[in-house]
Amino acid sequence: MTLSKRLTAIAELVPDGYDEIWDCCCDHGLLGIYLLKTAHVNNVHFVDVVPELMVKLENKLRGIALNKGQATWQVHCKDVSQLSVDHSKRNLMIIAGVGGDLLISLLTALLQANNTSKQGDIEFIICPVHHCYQVRHECQRLGLGLVAEKIVCDNNRFYEVLHLATHSKQPISATGQQMWCLDNIEHITYLNRLVAHYTRMQQQSQQGYFQQALNAYNKLLN
Incomplete structure (x- = not known):
């Protein structure tokens, strides 16, 4: 399965060992399907608010042959901001392909809804389509820390991919540091x-x- 350079860069930042991976705003689900087949994860969630896309994706997923022992999957047609996670499990939420303002709004809502200060940790991989400087400032304000980051050029457009976590003590640089x-x-x-x-x-x-x-x-x- 061939991914774009942008989706490949995101996939490369996904370490093994998650119980739940959430492919948010998943569109056609290409990234989630790739992780379903290749990552060491128990369950992959596909999330988007567009019903037609989710019906097509669910039909596509039903036709994918999975080997015994591979991850299970679930499709959710709902607003990403309304998701809640099981904090007894290790969760990674991936949000890509959306603008900076929407991304900040989603992160804010998710952190508030899941009340991570009391319930437990949560990790994100984000890849905004623009406004990265603003996104980084807001992630600092939200109390997130950096795990890893990278730059990718895809079709002459540049993207920043950030792996963030509520438990990370490494500050997020407004302009990027590791990448x-x-x-x-x-x-x-x-x-x-x-x-x-x-x-x-x-x-x-x-x-x-x-x-x-x-x-x-x-x-x-x-």
Whole structure:
């Protein structure tokens, strides 16, 4: 099964050993199906709010031959923000392919609904389609810590993939820390695009937020 570079990068950040993996906003379920076949996980949940997609996906999953001992699966047609997890199990929630504002809203709702401060830990892998600087700031505010991160270029678009956890004590850098390899021409290209973007935004609005982001990314270049 062939995945896009973006989905492959996400899959590569998924370690073994989870009881439950939640493929949220799963669209056609390609990532979840890949993990269902390859990851050492007990159960994979496919979650999306579009009924037609979920019916097609469930029919597709029923036709997939799984070897004995492989993970089971469940399909949920519901709003991701309304999910609750069993904290006696190790859970990983993957949210990709959505914008920064929606992603922040989903993370906020999930952490509040699951009351992780009292019930237990939860882990996320996120891959926003834009606004990564803002997403990182909000993840800091929500009390999440970094586990791992990487940059991927897919069809000339750059994405940041972050593995986060409520139990991690490693701070989340607003501009990224582990993921940069400034000897890599793709990473330099991405960084220059970010600097150009925040330069335009700062010139248009003169907001301190954009200047702050611009200063932070320029530091990486120097």
